Amino acid sequence: MNENKRKLTCENFFEEKSKKFCNSSISCFEDLSNDIFFKTFDYFDGHELFESFSNLNFRFEEILHSSSILLKKRFFRKFFSNLNLLTIIVSNDITYLDGYRWEQLILNCFPQLEKFYFIYNEQFKNAENSLLFPGKQNQFSSAFWIERKWLFEVEINYPYIQYTIRPFSNRWYHYPKYNIEHSTVNCLTFESFLQYTFIETIFKKIQYILTVTQIYYLEILEKNISIDLLIQLINLLPDLTTLKLHSLSIDETSELTANEVFILCSMKETSQITKVYLEEINHFKQIDFLFTLCPYMEYFKIEQINFMDIQAFLRIIFKKINRFNNHYLHALCFQFPILDDQIVQNIQDMIKYEKLLSNFTIKRLLNVMYLHWK
Structure with missing residues (x-):
């Protein structure tokens, strides 16, 4: 009985440790600056970006729906500033x-x-x-x-x-x-x-x-x-x-x-x-x-x-x-x-x-x- 109790205690211990590790990882992720994500997201087109990162985390959702990412303004300014016709269907x-x-x-x-x-x-x-x-x-x-x-x-x-x-x-x-x-x-x-x-x-x-x-x-x-x-x-x-x-x-x-x-x-x-x-x-x-x-x-x-x-x-x-x-x-x-x-x-x-x-x-x-x- 002691062995079973000891085994259960060990499993609980590792489960607690695992939860703390996950929580601490999320906490560290939340501390990262938006600039890091913006630079990472620039490697994706709009469809890939939302397919890969939406619904993962509230922080991602907030960033993805910010005007900086949603319409990728920096990209537009750099390559399409002389555009004279634009069509958008959503x-x-x-x-x-x-x-x-x-x-x-x-x-x-x-x-x-x-x-x-x-x-x-x-x-x-x-x-x-x-x-x-x-x-x-x-x-x-x-x-x-x-x-x-x-x-x-x-x-x-x-x-x-x-x-x-x-x-x-x-x-x-x-x-x-x-x-x-x-x-x-x-x-x-x-x-x-x-x-x-x-x-x-x-x-x-x-x-x-x-x-x-x-x-x-x-x-x-x-x-x-x-x-x-x-x-x-x-x-x-x-x-x-x-x-x-x-x-x-x-x-x-x-x-x-x-x-x-x-x-x-x-x-x-x-x-x-x-x-x-x-x-x-x-x-x-x-x-x-x-x-x-x-x-x-x-x-x-x-x-x-x-x-x-x-x-x-x-x-x-x-x-x-x-x-x-x-x-x-x-x-x-x-x-x-x-x-x-x-x-x-x-x-x-x-x-x-x-x-x-x-x-x-x-x-x-x-x-x-x-x-x-x-």
């Missing part, structure tokens, strides 16, 4: 939406950068884990981004929310002749709503996105969006100035509910939408609805009229402008499959003869016609 790490950090990186490491393309994909389930973005709102709307004309956009396309930065390019509402004001940043795009079992899921995504950035431009690619959904979406986006839709689900049988009418009336006082693009129009009720939804509309573009010719359409639309007492709308744009100077001249003659407008101009650019009046 996912599922919300720290990549730290706009101030990107500003510092670009200013310090890429002073010659002219074009910056950035895509960050976040899965819905990750966005649902947090109701609020941990950083400050509108980090990509500072003077740094505006001066460089790099636009920040968001697209909801199940199962991802995609955040994008890209160089500025002209959009459908950029026509300098008419001096139409426009917002150059912060667009939200919906690909489709068919994947959502509950509409509340969409609203949660929007509320989360609004903690990242304000939204000024809404684009919906899905055909025949329901009126109820559109009203609720716009009601969630109080800063909206620009709206693009493919088509609306309104026909002669459509009627607004009491709740929809109430929301529309309340939005009339707060609406800031001044530019509207409807790709397809199938019934004049859609025009009535848009005039009610966007009472301060200044610019209206229509790509395809499916139920009458352009001259008949213009006659009715100017009657509706007078009926709605719309003094804000001053520009229309139509896109035709075929458009020539003779068609434009016929439209101009009709407007003059029927006295639909008194002071107006018509311009044609390829198959697009712009009608502007004072």
Whole structure:
């Protein structure tokens, strides 16, 4: 029995010694300076670095996620200081939406950068884990981004929310002749709503996105969006100035509910939408609805009229402008499959003869016609 006891005591002794040795080794490791690790890490590329050293120790995790290692600034400064185009695609790490950090990186490491393309994909389930973005709102709307004309956009396309930065390019509402004001940043795009079992899921995504950035431009690619959904979406986006839709689900049988009418009336006082693009129009009720939804509309573009010719359409639309007492709308744009100077001249003659407008101009650019009046 004494031998067994002695054996057990020895095993305990060596176990204690082993624990102390491990603890003392970790303690010594923690005392090493970061410079030693930085020099060691320089022998690895980014992927090897994280594969080899992540999850080993809290100290390693802290160093690996420091800006010095994460983007290897010294390496960038040395070899890429003259870079003029940079593309980065990342996912599922919300720290990549730290706009101030990107500003510092670009200013310090890429002073010659002219074009910056950035895509960050976040899965819905990750966005649902947090109701609020941990950083400050509108980090990509500072003077740094505006001066460089790099636009920040968001697209909801199940199962991802995609955040994008890209160089500025002209959009459908950029026509300098008419001096139409426009917002150059912060667009939200919906690909489709068919994947959502509950509409509340969409609203949660929007509320989360609004903690990242304000939204000024809404684009919906899905055909025949329901009126109820559109009203609720716009009601969630109080800063909206620009709206693009493919088509609306309104026909002669459509009627607004009491709740929809109430929301529309309340939005009339707060609406800031001044530019509207409807790709397809199938019934004049859609025009009535848009005039009610966007009472301060200044610019209206229509790509395809499916139920009458352009001259008949213009006659009715100017009657509706007078009926709605719309003094804000001053520009229309139509896109035709075929458009020539003779068609434009016929439209101009009709407007003059029927006295639909008194002071107006018509311009044609390829198959697009712009009608502007004072």
